[in-house]
Amino acid sequence: MLEIADELYALPLGEFTPARDARAKALKGGDHAGLAGPVKALRKPSLAAWVLNLFARRAGEQVEQVLAVGAALREAQAGMSGPELRELTKQRRQLTAAITTQARSLAREEGVKVTPAVADQVEATLTAAMVSAACGEAVSSGLLVVALSTTGVDEDADRATALAAVAVPAALGHVAVPREAAAPARPDLRVVPDPDAGEKAREAAQDAVDEAEEAVEQARAAHDEAAADVEQLRARQLQIEAEIDELKRRIAELEETYDEVDDELGDAEAVREEAHDTLEHATAERDAAAAVLAGLS
Template sequence: MSDDEPGLLDVADELYALPLGEFTPARDARAKALKGTDLAAPVKALRKPSTAAWVVNLLVRREAAQVEQVLAVGAALREAQQGMSGAELRELTRQRRQLTAAVTTRARALAREEGLRVTEAVADQVEATLTAAMVSEDCGRAVRSGLLVAALATTGVDDVDVAAAVATPDALGFAARPTTAAEPARPDLRVVPDEDADEKARAAAQERLEETEAELAEATEAHDEATAQVEQLKARQLQIESEIDELKRKIAALEETYDEVDDDLGDAEDAVGEAAEALEEATSARDAAAAVLDNLSS
């Protein structure tokens, strides 16, 4: 390969900057064009990114400065947390969550501009990836590459196979090239009669109806799941309340028994005192009788 020919990272950088739906056909076409070269097989082997990984890659390219700020803050926090108290670490975690949540919101907006609706599940993976980038330097390098194929997650103490989460191990240390959103094409303002306008309008309306019905079904499913969870929690709450009441009854019964035993203990202690006095008197009487007997026998 000559110096003018692109390397694998250059090709990957172009492919992973494409809309998610265009990745596979563009990769296959590029591999076919490279047939007979050393790059053909590696390009063909490039994996399609998961939705969450694609959203993070998009964020890295569109908001490079913001991502670099997140990584810089992560590095500063990693250094600052040495020697922190538990309360300070909890506050640090809270601040980190606020930052990753805000950046995730921006990432979802960028994806929406590209025509991709990001679900809550995918958003959670995006936020987990950003958190991993702040917690782990290696994860930060993977995110900066813009060549993620899978979401990342780490607590900071576990080992993460970062190389498996990027398109190629060489991506670690690579920085994605920033891109901008494509300018919308200027419409042709000539007035041209469209004989199929009504049919197109009906088709567009039908398509929109199907989209909204799908969104409604998804929202209904989410609502039903949330409602079911609420009912389960309510049932569990009632069960716990019942168990608490039963424990209270048992405690009350035990307290009553304790009082009875305490009274009996007092009576028993009094009886011991009285018995001790009687024992002492009996011992004295016996000793006196024994002395009299000794005098009579001598």
């Protein structure tokens, strides 16, 4: 299964689906019929994943260098200070940006245009490969189906992310088989009628419909997830507003209570001053009486 996946994910992006379906169909009538279902279930890679798979096969040595640098940086950053970590992050970004440029160039040679948005996904995946060993294995396998993103904080979570991003679980630990660019095909000037042209056209149309349906489902899932996030945040916003209103009400009560206490404090201070004057007067009369008594003794 791993060998079949490696062959399929090495193909040009547009050839993946028909080649996968043809391989699954061929397996049904052979000794490995049990592989037909798993092969048919292999997911078509996203454009970013395909670019990274292409790079893993055409520039495997550079991928190894990237992963080696990533491992060294992960080991070194443990004892680094803030400024050193910022410099490390800058160097990592420069390296991933340079590799992304090379990957885009390889894709261009294959006639595939990589948009800035896709390039960002490629660079994010390369960054994930540098900060996470599991993500690095996923990239070097050449069997990515989606782009990767991680902070490298939780190794178990990173491994789960990497497993979800590859075609088959056995991809982690597998290194993509190197493949050179195909030589340009010589033009065939013979015109040979294809008796199966109609059937092939229908199959191609059906594949296009299937891929479109898959894209719709993915878009719907993304929309539903975003809608759920909006509702959750709206509910949180309402809760915070209610808490703010309650705090304002409490502050108003406390301010009112403060004014009352301030008034009572003023009255109490006035009473205290009057009592103090009375005490001083009584003390003076007592001292005078004591002095008279002492003079008569």
